Each structure stands twice: as structure tokens, then as C-alpha cells.
Amino acid sequence: MLKNDLLLKALRRESVTRPPVWMMRQAGRYLPEYQVLKSKYDFFTRVQTPELACEITLQPIHRVGVDAAIIFSDILVIPQALGMTVLMEEGKGPLLPHTISTQKDIDLLNENAIVEKLHYVFSAISLTKRELNDQVPLIGFAGAPFTLLCYMVEGKGSKGFEKAKAFCFTNPELAKALLSKITRATISYLKEQVRAGADVIQVFDSWSGLLSPDDFDRFAAPYLVEIADALAPLAPVILFPKGSSYALSSLSHQKSVSGIGIDWGVLPETARHEAGKRVALQGNFDPSKLGMSVTEIKKEVTQMIRRFGVQGYIANLGHGILPNIPVDHAKAFVDVVKEYKESN
């Protein structure tokens, strides 16, 4: 039994006295104790060594007291486990030198070895669950199929992922074959994360907002829903289709979806109107605002909670925390949510 099950309660839309709070990318980046590990071990060593991934996952629990841990890992472990080369140069972003462009490329991706190849993630989850000692829930995660396709086709980060999108538009059947293969691999991967101890699953569609609402319905939504449908019997599922607030209404009608993450591009009132009370909403503080003074942060976060309402709401940023944010600003964000009283 979890000592702090606020996150699970919010995802089940059960009554809470205050919203749960965690921060995207809380494991890493802005924490000095993470920078120490970063200077000693390269990226994939940190990701692939369960003891390191566990330590990094626990750092923000100790330091800023969030209501959930999220396993330290990366969305690109899936393309890697499917057989692609993924290089990660510090400060430069990912590089996949051999990109996908043909049916043959897709056929060569080996989805059967996923669970075996990603054993280090499951070990990290088991170890972290043990160390957490049921203090707070542990979130497992994966990248959404469309977002992974973006990297697998484009080969690197990009502002608009035009090459990946052109691939989808000019070869929709090939794109769908690739998306289906990624989806199957992701489902195996996430199921195993739950078996290893993950209490909640979040799926990050970081680039879905580059798609029009119609193309989101073709290339993103079906695969998000397929994953949610497969995982929902095992753990609550949060979808985070960044920049796709146009999909709030349709996704919130999916019974398998417990929570939807939103960035700051949509007003709390609009988001709540679109999603109704069918799902918990998670977000949507602009990460740049953590640069404001602690007093200002507390004022804005309080207002945000008031606008979303305490029930069915998970306080979070609308995207990852920025590396230059002072730790006490991150802590102020967490503290003000924990101090929130309905009468505020």
C-alpha cells in the first residue's frame, strides 16, 4: 500500500484535499546532484545502469518532495532496442545515423527482442520501487509512436520534423506499418514496466502538435489509444500529446485514458470544458515561469490550481523543467501545491 496515493486518486477521479504534484524532467537537468553523475557517466551509462537510474529517479523525491517518482530513462530506448543506432552527444541531442525510409528498413526492426534488450529499465524500476518503499507511486513511461517515428525517420531533433512528416504524407501505408510496429513494441515494453513495479504509465507524444487535427487522427491518436487500451487493465494511463489540445475532447472520451497532459497553450477553463470530468488533467505551468521570483511563482501556481480545480487535476509543468532553474524555485512550485487549501 502506497503511503502517498494522491496521484492514483486523482487519476481515478477520487476526492482529494489537494492536487498531487510532480514535474516533467524532474529526474535530472536542474539538480546539482544530477550534474555530478552526469559529469562522471555518459548518457547511456546513466540510463542503462539500474543503480544510477534509480539514484537519479530518487533525487527529486528527496530534494523537492514531489508526490510521484518517474523512472529516469529515455524515449529513444525503443528505437535502440528495435535495432537502430542511437547516439547521444551531450548538449547536442540525439543522432540516429541510419534512418527509416523503406519497407525493408521497417522489416529489419526486430520487435521480438524488446523485453530482453530493455531488461535494464525493468531492473531500474524494481530497484527504485524497493528503494521508494511505497513512499510515492512510480511512473513508467514511453515515447508515443508518432514521436518515435519522427526521430527514426528524421534521424535527429528538428524544429518541424518536416522530413518525418513528409514521409507520413507521401507514404501513409509505410508510416502506418512503422507506427504499428512501434506500438506493438511499446505495449510489450510498458506491460513489462508495470510487471516490474510501475504504478502509472505516461506516454509522451512530444511532437504530435506538429500535426493538424486531421493528421493527428491519422498518425498519432490511433496508436496512443491502442497503447492506452492495452495498458489500462494493468495501470492508469496518462497521455501527453504536447501541442495537441485540439484532441482533448476526443481522447478524454476514451475509457482507457485516465489522464491527459497539457502544455500552456490552452487555458485551464478551456481544457476542463473540452475534457469534462472524464479524465484528470495534468499541467500546464509554462516552465519559463519558474524563472520568476518565489513569491510570483507561488501566486501564479495558486491561481492555476484555482482555475483547474482541486479534483481530477495533477499539478505539473506544461513541458520539461529548464536546466537553469534554481532548485528553490522548483521546490517553491511543489511547496505551494502541497500548501494549497480549497479555501484559497
Next chain:
Amino acid sequence: MLKNDLLLKALRRESVTRPPVWMMRQAGRYLPEYQVLKSKYDFFTRVQTPELACEITLQPIHRVGVDAAIIFSDILVIPQALGMTVLMEEGKGPLLPHTISTQKDIDLLNENAIVEKLHYVFSAISLTKRELNDQVPLIGFAGAPFTLLCYMVEGKGSKGFEKAKAFCFTNPELAKALLSKITRATISYLKEQVRAGADVIQVFDSWSGLLSPDDFDRFAAPYLVEIADALAPLAPVILFPKGSSYALSSLSHQKSVSGIGIDWGVLPETARHEAGKRVALQGNFDPSKLGMSVTEIKKEVTQMIRRFGVQGYIANLGHGILPNIPVDHAKAFVDVVKEYKESN
């Protein structure tokens, strides 16, 4: 009298038999004849030499037969004319080595020399108007104050312009002083463009979508409206707050706004619902879709027109054309709009 005044009619919401069509960034990039000039003259030579700017502006009129010309220039001529150093390295984007961070930096910007320093733009407009011989209208343009602030504070292109946004959030009064100064300079600049012959004015807020709806109302909207109010008595104004479709309803209620540009992140039906018939809508074809076959392009564009409706609509891309698009695909985009019949 213009021989082809479809664009003006659409902006006045007068009845037309088909929508006007032009393409953002049509002057340049994808045209081989532009690449020839690019290989001979550096960026600011092309921008600052009226004969070159005129030639580049006319190229797409001859090549793909759009219904409007847009003067070849750059949004960063305003920071430059205000006294900032702006470097443009081919393929690398802009660099402003001395960024704005204090009141003193803002005070040092000289708004009085704007018209004098930007004479080359007005000469280019006069020359182009003469060469166009009233064939199609000529669009003048400027960057919106928030987007210019982004570059002036950040110093370079960025995915999230976090430094610029943090500047706004932590120093709102300073940000507003800067935005007001840019706004005044932009109004002088655009008025002079109209005097030189521009028939329509478009204001590009390329980065406004990085702001939440509330912050858009603080840091973007007031300055867009101030510009529209000042220019509307002289020429119809199109605002293009990219990624800010949340502002469609409020901006469309401004009497000084004749058209609003939208990217592909919003459905035609939703955009029309939000904007009503108060303004012309311009967009919203995903530029990546010009990679599709000519047949597919024609199918999708026809569908787009049907969804927006012929009246009060300007066919365009939702953002700039990509450099790798074949010219006959760009031409297909234009042709299918020109061939459109209400009965389609």
C-alpha cells in the same frame, strides 16, 4: 486600378468567384532563380538592394502566378534599424551578438532614424509597384513586436525562446517598454511602406504561439492591435500570430483587423467558427504536404477550400514553403485554387 484585386476583395469580405492565393516565403527559397541570386549576393545585399529585392519579389509572380506579391525583406531589419547588430549566416539563422537586457539597452535603441535607415525597403516597394504594373497587389510586412523581442533578447533563433520569455515574465515592465518602442518603430515603418505603394500589410508574429493565451494577451495582442489600429485607415491589415489560434475570436472582433493567418494546428471549421465572418482567414495548408504528389496536393487543397468556403478566405500555406519543394508542386497548389469552382 489593380487588374487582379481578389486579395483586397477577400480582405473586404466582398464576394469573389474563387479565393485569392499566395504562399508565405514565396519570394525565395524553393525557386532555382532565387538560388542563383543567393549564390551571388549575401543576404543583406539581397535585402538592401532595391533592384535585387524587386527581382526576387517578382520571381514567383512569373513562375507560379500567385494573386499577390510580397516584398522580399526580413523582419529583423527593424532591430537593425533601431541600432542593433544583426548577422545572418547562410543556413545558420540570425545572430544578434549584443542582446537587450536592461532599461539602458532599450533607451539606446533609436526609433527616430527608422524611416531614414529603411529607405531601401521603400525604394524596393516603389520599384516593385512600378514593375508589377498593377497586375496584382503588393503586400508589405513587418515582424510583430513580441517576435522581434524574442530575437532582440534571445540573440538568436531558438526552439522555445526561453530566455526571451523569462525576460518578459521576470521584467514585465521592461518588456512592455521594449514592446512599445518596437511598436512605434513598426508603425512608422509600415506607414511608410504603404506610402511607397504597399496595398496590404501583414504582421508576422512567428513566435506568439510560445505564449499561453493569458500571456499572449499581455505581451503580444495589445501591440498587434496597436499596429492594426494605426495602419487600418491606410491599408487592410492581416495578422499572423502563428500557433495562437486561441486568439482567433478576440482578434477577429478588432475592427482594424481585416485578415488573420492560421497555421494547420486548427481545423478550418473551428477557425471559421471562432472568427465568424468578421475577418478573412488565411492559410492553413501544412507546408510538408507540398511533398505529396501533384494529384494528392490538388485533392487536399480542394478539400481545404471547400471546408473554409470561398468567401472571406485566402488560400495559403500555414507557414513558409520548404526549400526542397519542387516548383511544379508549388505551382499545383496555386493552380488548383485558381481552377476552383464553387460547385466542386
